[in-house]
Amino acid sequence: MSSSSPSRTHSWASFDGEGSGAPSPAPMSSGGSGGSSSSLVSSDASLTPFIKDRVIDGKAVAKTIQGEIASEVSRLKDRYGRVPGLAVVIVGARKDSQTYVRMKKKACADVGIASFEKCLPDTVSQEELLKFVRDFNSDKSVHGILVQLPLPKHIDESAVLAEISIEKDVDGFHPLNIGRLCMKGREPLFIPCTPFGCMQLLERNNIKIKGANAVVVGRSNIVGLPAAMLLLKRDASVTIVHSATQDMASIVRRADIVIAAAGKTELIKKEWLKPGCVVIDVGTNGVEDKTKKTGYRLVGDVDFAGAKQVAAAVTPVPGGVGPMTIAMLLQNTLEGGKRDIEGTGSSSSSSSQPGWKKRAISLARTVAAAAVGAWLAGGRGK
């Protein structure tokens, strides 16, 4: 995890064993096999500040993080007279996309981050869209660029995401950022917001990740895959399940931590869950509800009422991962802003070199690599 993440470190030893004076495991109301004797969740309420009655309050965690971001932004403003800026590009008129973009804009205003918006019709050509991305790439007041997904079918999503400057890729979707996220000993410049938010929900409640069996349901580039990589980097043993997985129930049943990101309403049943596990529900599915003004309500990928009876902790939908996604987008934009405004460099390595020096070294490395490549291509390397 990036050293710049707002998480705190914590010693896990006390939750584990018998005879350690450790708090007792979370109550297990559903009998059954496969349960371990220790809990990942402390019963010391001071260590689980955002868990009440086994429900993880994502809104409260997000609010805390946004408070931290607001004070950092005001520090930057006082000291340098500059604030971080986020640009959002939205194509077409999807209602859900418009809602998310509106929420992001309001969240930026709340913490003092400048926001810029480009709304394009769904007839926009790929070249035009790329031009707007390039314009934001070279705009000094923009430190983060988010192109709202999904994009219309005629646009090559990968090409657009790869065009975003890696230094402004606050979604963390650029192939270089994803590549670094997956590599041992490397860190991305930005961690994808939703998985980053899931990790914060665990970390800020001191939930033990190291050594846990984690199951991620879903393998998308934006949620499932990066969530699995982050859990792996935190020393969980990770299994990813997807639409071709056989007997998913028995795999989920072994999980101490479940991250559900399939986009299927209440796919995960109470009986699939190991007693005392922790469930992070990313799914955001609209189901018809005539009692609502909008005509629908949001439901997760997990049977929430059932999970609440079995799990030690579970996130609700809404009010769980969703608000965290937005908080982490602000966090990433702040990080991007700080690298530029304070000159803390374009690499997330822990080196203390100033930004300009890191950039110079990085450029020198690129030039050297290109020279060696040309030399080898010329047959002289044989």
Ligand SMILES: NC(=O)C1=CN([C@@H]2O[C@H](COP(=O)(O)OP(=O)(O)OC[C@H]3O[C@@H](n4cnc5c(N)ncnc54)[C@H](OP(=O)(O)O)[C@@H]3O)[C@@H](O)[C@H]2O)C=CC1
């Ligand atoms: N709260 C938030 O902030 C966010 C919420 N979301 C929500 O999270 C969910 C997932 O989003 P996203 O990753 O973009 O979705 P995708 O549709 O891109 O990916 C879904 C993944 O789930 C797998 N899957 C689908 N059906 C099943 C099944 N029956 N059993 C097991 N695996 C299955 C798919 O498998 P395969 O690869 O084999 O097709 C795929 O890997 C959605 O509900 C989305 O709305 C997304 C982003 C942010």
Ligand SMILES: Nc1nc(=O)c2c([nH]1)NC[C@@H]1CN(c3ccc(C(=O)N[C@@H](CCC(=O)O)C(=O)O)cc3)C=[N+]21
């Ligand atoms: N480039 C890009 N980056 C994204 O991060 C991205 C995207 N495209 N496309 C769509 C998905 C989805 N997404 C959500 C963000 C916030 C909530 C959220 O805050 N949800 C609230 C409820 C919102 C409501 O009431 O509608 C909650 O769960 O409590 C949900 C989903 C980001 N995504």
